[in-house]
Amino acid sequence: MNEKLNFLLRTALSAATEDRESFICKFSTLLEEYAGLDKKTSEKAGKHMASGLSVLKAELENEAIRKQAAKEADQTEIAAKLEEIIERLDELARTLNNQKA
Numbered sequence: 001m002n003e004k005l006n007f008l009l010r011t012a013l014s015a016a017t018e019d020r021e022s023f024i025c026k027f028s029t030l031l032e033e034y035a036g037l038d039k040k041t042s043e044k045a046g047k048h049m050a051s052g053l054s055v056l057k058a059e060l061e062n063e064a065i066r067k068q069a070a071k072e073a074d075q076t077e078i079a080a081k082l083e084e085i086i087e088r089l090d091e092l093a094r095t096l097n098n099q100k101a
Helices: 003-018 020-035 039-100
Strands: none
Touching: 003 020, 003 039, 020 039
């Protein structure tokens, strides 16, 4: 997912899920007005939507954590490979110095 879009989506989800009751009230009011649903049905739909957004927010946060962990693992792997290259270069230099002597 595009990083900027991901950030905007997480921000919107965070804002929508911080005050769950307010979100449910506003969302159910919109459903009543625009979809013509009764109050009980629209409130149930609002609660369902809020739950879904909470789950989506958690999944996006977990994805960000996994990406960060993968990035750190890649950096550790690169550092290990560089260390191995340095050791091999040192060994090669010692071998060349021994052959000169």
